[in-house]
Amino acid sequence: MACDGFHVPPICNMVHLSGHTRTKEKLILGVLVFMILAIFRIMKFFALNGTGKIRLCDAWGCGHFNAPRGDHKHKGIDFDIPFGSVVYAPFPCKVVRLGFPYSDDTSYRLVEIQGTGNYSDYKAKIMYVKDLPSVGETFKEGQKLCIADDITKRYSSTMTNHVHFELYAKDELLNPEPFFKV
DSSP, X not given: OOBTTBOXXXXXXXXXXXXXXXXXXXXXHHHHHHHHHXXXXXXXXXXXXXXXXXXXXXXXXXXXXXXXXXTEEOOSEEEEOOTTOEEEOSSSEXXXXXXXXXXXXXXXXXXXXXXXXXXXXXXXXXXXXXXXXXXXXXXOTTSEEEEEOOXXXXXXXXXXXXXXXXXXXXXXXXXXXXXXXX
């Protein structure tokens, strides 16, 4: 069954514009383009901790995106990961910056990565890590990037040790939760 030259019956069934062939073709083409873009926009990433386990709520807060943090919201997600564990690259990337998450404590570090290839629109900040790679170093998805530090030293042992992950696309902060294979 064709729909004015398009052999996509499910889409044809959604389109009820009889007598408007050009409009119908444009609508079908628009729907197809939207579907393709949506698939590529919601790419799945490799979990930093290998399991996808997100920090649950503890005495210091919760690890999900937008969790309350006093006068602001949590800008990323926290991967539950023991001190000394491997932190994996979430997507093919290049290290673009090394920094410090706290201005008053240089013992904790962060790595900023830029996606490469099909992931070039994405940039991420990964915090509370050590054994850092060099700026300019490239990684494949799932390759060892660094090691989880011990964030409980800064707060207390009542906090679940974790690595913080923030995701940006073209400088816009995104909720990273839908991007991970959890």
